[in-house]
Amino acid sequence: MNLTPNVGPLLMFCFSSVLCCTSPRCCVFVSLLPLSDVPFSLLYFGSYGYLRQKFQDDQGNLSMKHSVICGLSAGIVASGAVTPADVIKTRLQSKTPEGMQPYTGIMNTASRIVANEGFPALFKGVLPRILVISPLFAITLAIFEIQKTLLKKMGH
Numbered sequence: 635m636n637l638t639p640n641v642g643p644l645l646m647f648c649f650s651s652v653l654c655c656t657s658p659r660c661c662v663f664v665s666l667l668p669l670s671d672v673p674f675s676l677l678y679f680g681s682y683g684y685l686r687q688k689f690q691d692d693q694g695n696l697s698m699k700h701s702v703i704c705g706l707s708a709g710i711v712a713s714g715a716v717t718p719a720d721v722i723k724t725r726l727q728s729k730t731p732e733g734m735q736p737y738t739g740i741m742n743t744a745s746r747i748v749a750n751e752g753f754p755a756l757f758k759g760v761l762p763r764i765l766v767i768s769p770l771f772a773i774t775l776a777i778f779e780i781q782k783t784l785l786k787k788m789g790h
Contacts, residue, residue: 669740670719674712682775701779705772707783713767718756720763721747 638662689700696704722743730736735736737743 655706670716670723673719676714677715677773678708678712681711695783696779698776698780699775702772705775706768709768709771711766713764714760717758717760717763718744721756721758 666673685704685707686696686701690696722740725743725747726740737746739744744756
């Protein structure tokens with residue numbers, strides 16, 4: 635007796651559901667990636683690179699302190715700027731409260747938030763988001779800078 639489930643049809647169903655965007659929850663993953671993750675990366679690494687150039691020494695090295703400052707600053711800019719996309723994504727993924735009409739897409743969600751709660755509602759949770767994301771990325775790039783320095787010293 636074979637107890638292994640046949641996952642092929644299930645995987646095809648999931649894949650086709652995401653590609654067809656048959657519901658707002660499925661569509662979120664496909665449509666919001668360019669609106670949140672891509673701009674975050676562009677803003678974060680662009681800001682970090684710019685600040686790194688300002689703080690690096692003549693040999694292109696960056697001190698630990700300056701690496702953390704650059705990472706924190708870039709994290710604040712990037713995470714703050716893409717918070718509206720995160721708010722919209724969260725609303726689309728959340729269960730609609732009883733008596734409330736469900737959100738049907740990105741533009742519908744954004745316009746309803748602004749109309750019902752005001753423009754600042756798109757930035758709900760910006761401070762906790764900044765306080766979590768900025769240090770994580772600062773630590774990541776500080777460790778990267780340390781590794782890069784060590785590899786240079788080892789002749790790699």
